[in-house]
Amino acid sequence: MEQNYLDVKAKFIRGFSDKTRLQILECIKNEEKTVSQIVEELQGNQSNISQHLACLKGCGIIVGRQEGKYIYYSLRNEKIREMLELFDEVLNQVQTEIAQCDSHLY
Amino acid sequence: MEQNYLDVKAKFIRGFSDKTRLQILECIKNEEKTVSQIVEELQGNQSNISQHLACLKGCGIIVGRQEGKYIYYSLRNEKIREMLELFDEVLNQVQTEIAQCDSHLY
């Protein structure tokens, strides 16, 4: 396993590891949206959202398509959607396991 | 989508988003290992590795099992292994797409 590959992989995954970015991804999960739509839906700061979009784009997680003065962002591909779903699945399973484990303490 | 859930989800994913932690996960992917085995294989600092193990454990990604003075760490379950594999799969696909896209510039 190359040292460098793990750096790239870590950076890629870090794209998903922030609340605001997860909100953005949820927001555009099913349909492309413009920056202003996203800003409004998340009640966020334009600059902040824009920077997170740049991050997600840089990680290869989303793509942007310009149409006039608007830029529409969407998930890069189906695999990304699968990832998002697997996150939920795995997290739920883990939380269930932990909950069961906790209950043994009583 | 609850605000709080996204925080938990982000924290969970952040567990995977560091090179050292990815190295640890690779290291114990196929068999449980003790802390000292991991430290040696990664040529790492004991304190540092220990803190990363605590992080991974706190995220619910790995579990530890004590046997005498040793603690054996392993992936929590099969789903986690699946996640690791999906990361590679998706990242490779993204990189391929980006490479193809770049080639259009010439």
Add this chain to the structure above:
DNA sequence: TAATCATATTAGTGAATACTGATATGAAAT
């Protein structure tokens, strides 16, 4: 019981990252 070994925790530091407000770019409308 004392010494040793494996692991965890703490404190301190530096680097990376998220956020905000202000400004810049570039496209569309007037």
Add this chain to the structure above:
DNA sequence: ATTTCATATCAGTATTCACTAATATGATTA
């Protein structure tokens, strides 16, 4: 051509995070 609108970028600050060295805990061995 000027103004307006959508988005990006920049500069500064605060927070989070990874790392190291030192110390603590807790189990085993002598």
